[in-house]
Amino acid sequence: MALLKNGYLSQDELQKLPGVPTPERLAKGPVVVIECAQEIPCNPCETACAKGAIHIGENIIELPVLEEEKCSGCALCVAACPGQAIFVVDATYSETEGTVTLPYEYLPLPQKGDLVDGLNRAGEAVCTARVLRVVNPEKYDHTAVITIAVPKALIMEVRSLRRKQSEV
Amino acid sequence: MRETEFAIVGAGPAGLSAAIEAARAGVQVTLIDENEKPGGQLFKQIHKFFGSKEHYAGVRGIDIGYQLLDEVEKCGAEVMLNSVVWGIFENLDLGIIQNGKRNLHLQPKKVLLATGAVENALAFPGWTLAGVMGAGAIQTLVNVHRVLPGKRILMVGSGNVGLIVSYQLLQAGAEVVALVEAAPRIGGYAVHASKVARRGVPILVSTTVKEALGKETVEQAVLVSLDENWKPIPGSERTLDVDVICLACGLSPLAELAWMAGVDFTYIPQFGGWMPLHNENMETTRSGLYIAGDLAGIEEASTAIEEGRLAGVAAAESLGYLSPAAAEEQKTVIRKRLNQLREGPFGEARKEIKEQLAFGGGKWRY
Numbered sequence: 001m002a003l004l005k006n007g008y009l010s011q012d013e014l015q016k017l018p019g020v021p022t023p024e025r026l027a028k029g030p031v032v033v034i035e036c037a038q039e040i041p042c043n044p045c046e047t048a049c050a051k052g053a054i055h056i057g058e059n060i061i062e063l064p065v066l067e068e069e070k071c072s073g074c075a076l077c078v079a080a081c082p083g084q085a086i087f088v089v090d091a092t093y094s095e096t097e098g099t100v101t102l103p104y105e106y107l108p109l110p111q112k113g114d115l116v117d118g119l120n121r122a123g124e125a126v127c128t129a130r131v132l133r134v135v136n137p138e139k140y141d142h143t144a145v146i147t148i149a150v151p152k153a154l155i156m157e158v159r160s161l162r163r164k165q166s167e168v
Numbered sequence: 169m170r171e172t173e174f175a176i177v178g179a180g181p182a183g184l185s186a187a188i189e190a191a192r193a194g195v196q197v198t199l200i201d202e203n204e205k206p207g208g209q210l211f212k213q214i215h216k217f218f219g220s221k222e223h224y225a226g227v228r229g230i231d232i233g234y235q236l237l238d239e240v241e242k243c244g245a246e247v248m249l250n251s252v253v254w255g256i257f258e259n260l261d262l263g264i265i266q267n268g269k270r271n272l273h274l275q276p277k278k279v280l281l282a283t284g285a286v287e288n289a290l291a292f293p294g295w296t297l298a299g300v301m302g303a304g305a306i307q308t309l310v311n312v313h314r315v316l317p318g319k320r321i322l323m324v325g326s327g328n329v330g331l332i333v334s335y336q337l338l339q340a341g342a343e344v345v346a347l348v349e350a351a352p353r354i355g356g357y358a359v360h361a362s363k364v365a366r367r368g369v370p371i372l373v374s375t376t377v378k379e380a381l382g383k384e385t386v387e388q389a390v391l392v393s394l395d396e397n398w399k400p401i402p403g404s405e406r407t408l409d410v411d412v413i414c415l416a417c418g419l420s421p422l423a424e425l426a427w428m429a430g431v432d433f434t435y436i437p438q439f440g441g442w443m444p445l446h447n448e449n450m451e452t453t454r455s456g457l458y459i460a461g462d463l464a465g466i467e468e469a470s471t472a473i474e475e476g477r478l479a480g481v482a483a484a485e486s487l488g489y490l491s492p493a494a495a496e497e498q499k500t501v502i503r504k505r506l507n508q509l510r511e512g513p514f515g516e517a518r519k520e521i522k523e524q525l526a527f528g529g530g531k532w533r534y
Contacts, residue, residue: 123367
């Protein structure tokens with residue numbers, strides 16, 4: 001398993017997870033992608049979801065199962081996940097761009113409008129991304145939730161961002 | 169000689185939780201810690217914890233620490249800081265040095281040892297150079313004192329400690345040049361690994377540090393790949409420029425007082441080596457002497473909290489503050505939460521061993 005060798009999921013591994021939406025659901029607009037692949041005792045995502053779209057159940061080691069039709073992409077679960085393994089993607093943002101909403105705990109936070117590097121799961125800069133929204137309420141307890149616009153083809157690739165070196 | 173009903177050695181997550189449960193039941197509790205502040209390792213844990221709501225899931229360790237301290241204060245337990253317990257004797261009486269000067273002799277009726285763990289070292293040529301540090305020390309420097317020990321870090325070990333400390337170093341502005349793991353797979357939670365991988369930290373399994381180079385401080389690390397028998401592969405060496413080598417090679421129960429108390433031990437690799445035998449009430453082979461947390465086998469802070477609660481309830485019961493029925497009711501709830509934390513591929517083996525320890529046919533067979 002690539003995940004256990006280099007620390008990140010391959011696309012193949014990703015597609016097998018019960019928390020990952022179908023291509024049909026992705027095409028409809030904002031939805032969560034739960035990149036949780038190990039049975040660890042944890043369920044804050046289920047607790048955080050007001051729509052009842054994430055199911056773990058009594059035995060808290062079960063992998064989170066996404067009931068994709070119920071998910072509105074509200075991103076409440078993104079900051080709640082202690083593993084920072086939940087993202088919201090929106091394939092319908094514009095003709096050419098989609099958005100990725102991700103948890104972010106590095107200071108200083110980027111600002112709305114900033115151009116940043118979009119990083120894939122291996123930490124490689126794969127595009128320039130535009131910061132659309134930075135949400136950081138007290139409830140999220142210092143895990144900012146940031147939405148960036150990326151080329152549409154990369155919404156299932158980009159999972160972090162880095163402020164451009166010249167700005168650091 | 170001063171007296172108390174229940175002395176707890178170590179004010180980390182296990183000790184604090186035991187103090188809360190016992191004091192709430194009415195027990196006179198004295199909680200002793202050698203540090204100037206209580207909380208053990210909790211105040212270095214700035215990440216959000218796993219589990220469910222009942223296990224403080226989603227709350228950062230530091231905030232769990234504040235919650236527990238608040239509860240300790242409210243429940244009226246006495247907290248004795250800057251106090252080193254240097255001996256435990258025939259009647260469970262404790263020798264304590266306070267503030268490095270005053271000697272105190274304390275006679276408790278029951279004792280809980282919640283002394284925690286000690287980091288394992290890894291020896292290699294150059295390991296005595298300044299800049300080779302334990303992950304615990306780095307966490308203290310970075311998260312408590314806000315001092316970065318270096319700029320270019322090599323992390324050794326991919327257990328949760330190595331992964332989490334790597335992430336915290338990145339947050340503090342250091343570069344983690346690589347994370348090496350001698351085993352052929354990552355040891356800790358994959359979600360922790362993914363957090364550092366997506367920041368560009370290369371995680372190298374079947375790889376270890378062969379040598380540290382430098383005049384007075386670490387300047388370079390030589391890495392080497394390992395074959396399936398964990399033997400270095402000749403010619404696979406490569407050199408990285410680093411100024412810190414952080415060792416996160418596991419923990420062992422900190423058991424000196426337990427050895428001194430003369431309790432029976434067992435060796436369990438999955439729990440970090442030698443640890444005192446204990447039953448389902450966290451009581452050792454010596455009546456009235458309890459253990460909890462990492463001393464009872466290396467696990468997480470969340471399991472330490474539950475074990476501490478269990479020991480606190482059991483001690484309160486044995487002191488007559490809780491009826492057997494009331495105690496059993498509380499213990500059942502706590503054990504259920506503990507078992508939840510020991511489910512799944514990471515916890516199963518630990519759960520089975522703990523059950524064998526407590527109920528394994530003969531009283532103390534393992």
